[in-house]
Amino acid sequence: xxxxxxxxxxxxxxxxxxxxxxxxxxxxxxxxxxxxxxxxxxxxxxxxxxxxxxxxxxxxxxxxxxxxxxxxxxxxxxxxxxxxxxxxxxxxxxxxxxxxxxxxxxxxxxxxxxxxxxxxxxxxxxxxxxxxxxxxxxxxxxxxxxxxx
Numbered sequence: 001x002x003x004x005x006x007x008x009x010x011x012x013x014x015x016x017x018x019x020x021x022x023x024x025x026x027x028x029x030x031x032x033x034x035x036x037x038x039x040x041x042x043x044x045x046x047x048x049x050x051x052x053x054x055x056x057x058x059x060x061x062x063x064x065x066x067x068x069x070x071x072x073x074x075x076x077x078x079x080x081x082x083x084x085x086x087x088x089x090x091x092x093x094x095x096x097x098x099x100x101x102x103x104x105x106x107x108x109x110x111x112x113x114x115x116x117x118x119x120x121x122x123x124x125x126x127x128x129x130x131x132x133x134x135x136x137x138x139x140x141x142x143x144x145x146x147x148x149x
Contacts, residue, residue: 003044009092021145
């Protein structure tokens with residue numbers, strides 16, 4: 001059995017594996033609000049309702065660590081998530097580009113739009129999140145990652 005994304009959006013499967021890098025949250029003036037290291041594992045199960053599983057580990061210089069795992073299901077040609085902190089969907093926009101539209105449950109009225117762009121060699125990717133609330137972009141998140149395996 002193969003993951004149903006193989007036929008629908010095969011380019012997304014190229015994200016399988018472990019990615020390490022950093023997340024930098026900046027305000028609308030470019031000031032750093034937060035910076036932390038990341039380890040993101042992307043898994044595409046071949047059985048069951050979950051077509052995409054992501055395992056995140058974030059670490060800060062002060063020793064804090066946050067781990068979270070969430071799965072996405074396929075519906076209407078998109079991957080949908082509904083977690084404790086966000087809900088929304090993602091879809092392939094091209095061979096190297098994946099887009100997400102996510103509403104934050106932990107920050108009422110906020111949503112972010114994420115673009116994930118992978119290099120042609122599939123060894124690194126850049127992710128940008130544009131956070132909106134009350135009709136304006138108030139924060140951005142910049143993620144730089146390289147493939148570990």
